[in-house]
Amino acid sequence: FDPRPIIALLRDGQGLDAGDAGRIAAGLADGGVTDAQAAAFAMAVLLRGLSTDQRVALTLAMRGSGQVLRWDLPGPVLDKHSTGGIGDVTSLILAPLLAACGAYVPMISGRGLGHTGGTLDKLEAIPGWRATLSTAEFRDQVREIGCAIVAASDELAPADRRLYAIRDEAACVESIDLITASILSKKLAEGLDGLVLDVKSGSGAFLGGAEAATALAASLVTTAEAAGCPTTALVTDMDQPLARAAGNAVEVRAAIDCLRGEASALRDLTLALAAEALSLAGRADAMAEVTAALDSGRAAEIFARMIAGQDGPADLLDAPDRHLVQAPVIRPVPTPAGGFVASIDTRALGQAALGLGAGRQRAGEQIDHRTGLSDLLRTAEAADGPLAMVHAASEAQAERAIAAVQAAYRLTPDAPQRQPLILDRIA
Numbered sequence: 399f400d401p402r403p404i405i406a407l408l409r410d411g412q413g414l415d416a417g418d419a420g421r422i423a424a425g426l427a428d429g430g431v432t433d434a435q436a437a438a439f440a441m442a443v444l445l446r447g448l449s450t451d452q453r454v455a456l457t458l459a460m461r462g463s464g465q466v467l468r469w470d471l472p473g474p475v476l477d478k479h480s481t482g483g484i485g486d487v488t489s490l491i492l493a494p495l496l497a498a499c500g501a502y503v504p505m506i507s508g509r510g511l512g513h514t515g516g517t518l519d520k521l522e523a524i525p526g527w528r529a530t531l532s533t534a535e536f537r538d539q540v541r542e543i544g545c546a547i548v549a550a551s552d553e554l555a556p557a558d559r560r561l562y563a564i565r566d567e568a569a570c571v572e573s574i575d576l577i578t579a580s581i582l583s584k585k586l587a588e589g590l591d592g593l594v595l596d597v598k599s600g601s602g603a604f605l606g607g608a609e610a611a612t613a614l615a616a617s618l619v620t621t622a623e624a625a626g627c628p629t630t631a632l633v634t635d636m637d638q639p640l641a642r643a644a645g646n647a648v649e650v651r652a653a654i655d656c657l658r659g660e661a662s663a664l665r666d667l668t669l670a671l672a673a674e675a676l677s678l679a680g681r682a683d684a685m686a687e688v689t690a691a692l693d694s695g696r697a698a699e700i701f702a703r704m705i706a707g708q709d710g711p712a713d714l715l716d717a718p719d720r721h722l723v724q725a726p727v728i729r730p731v732p733t734p735a736g737g738f739v740a741s742i743d744t745r746a747l748g749q750a751a752l753g754l755g756a757g758r759q760r761a762g763e764q765i766d767h768r769t770g771l772s773d774l775l776r777t778a779e780a781a782d783g784p785l786a787m788v789h790a791a792s793e794a795q796a797e798r799a800i801a802a803v804q805a806a807y808r809l810t811p812d813a814p815q816r817q818p819l820i821l822d823r824i825a
């Protein structure tokens with residue numbers, strides 16, 4: 399197989415047909431396409447762009463490069479994908495919440511890299527919890543409990559695994575076509591009846607500007623729908639952390655507080671995303687249904703079973719302090735001047751958590767599950783106490799993080815307007 403004619407057509411603006419997309423995806427998965435050819439392919443797509451049909455063809459070809467799950471369950475199979483943010487621990491709540499409403503959630507998730515955290519890293523702050531299940535274990539848990547959150551197996555969209563690493567090296571990550579095909583090739587391999595997307599916009603988002611976020615959301619919805627999966631996207635605020643925590647054990651704690659009924663932006667967004675997902679499955683009063691499932695404790699009960707099902711402690715919800723590791727140094731971040739929070743450099747908060755060891759700069763690095771930030775103030779709130787609490791491995795690390803958090807907050811004397819949580823909805 400010689401991929402050069404396909405790359406040359408793309409380079410010259412003549413597009414990509416479904417057969418060629420399939421050959422490229424297969425070649426990415428089996429090594430028939432070299433690294434140099436893969437980089438040239440990615441750059442040609444980035445510079446020339448794909449039509450909707452071509453993007454759908456690439457997405458389906460990359461999905462088809464590996465295993466595609468099929469289910470036979472008595473309820474809809476649903477999932478959510480987020481483009482990632484600070485304090486975004488919605489998955490831990492949303493998966494059991496949808497399961498509590500009779501849906502099934504086979505959530506294949508990732509690890510964090512750079513300034514945003516990864517769902518699997520957060521869950522690994524729970525002692526004993528296991529991200530890797532065999533396909534049989536994964537299927538059994540989804541069938542019996544209604545949800546599982548697991549690491550991708552090598553068989554999931556292998557073309558994307560290879561292309562993503564090469565895009566990173568070849569400065570080709572920032573292509574809406576390639577991002578769309580990458581995200582959806584993995585999500586659509588879960589065999590879904592509906593997908594809800596949370597595309598973040600703002601200083602802590604993967605793609606910064608509101609326009610780019612809306613364009614990515616539109617591309618994802620159009621492509622997923624054309625590939626046969628009913629999909630809705632919400633564009634949501636990432637100009638501030640979603641939960642008041644950034645790190646691993648501290649974010650699991652925030653998820654538990656939400657499951658136990660605490661009011662927060664995290665709760666509001668999780669309910670909105672879960673309601674969108676359930677609406678895709680035809681439920682008429684989805685918001686009332688998800689709210690009742692959270693408030694009744696049914697979602698919390700399923701969360702407990704999901705954690706225990708993957709070898710975590712059975713009493714995590716009742717005794718989180720017994721199980722979640724604590725950092726040796728916990729310090730408040732003093733407010734340099736009074737007033738209100740005008741704006742937050744949210745990416746800088748993510749970097750501060752990274753500096754504490756809560757995330758990784760390079761794939762494969764060890765992380766410290768104990769460290770991070772908690773009690774983070776959100777915009778428009780009065781800064782009359784600490785801006786946050788720092789959870790650190792050492793005093794020196796805490797000092798650096800305190801300075802970084804102080805630099806990330808801009809305060810004003812007058813209360814600014816609150817920002818809406820949901821900026822746009824694309825269906």
Ligand code: URA
Binds near residue numbers: 562571576
């Ligand atoms: N996340 C992905 O899975 N792929 C991308 O290309 C970007 C973000």
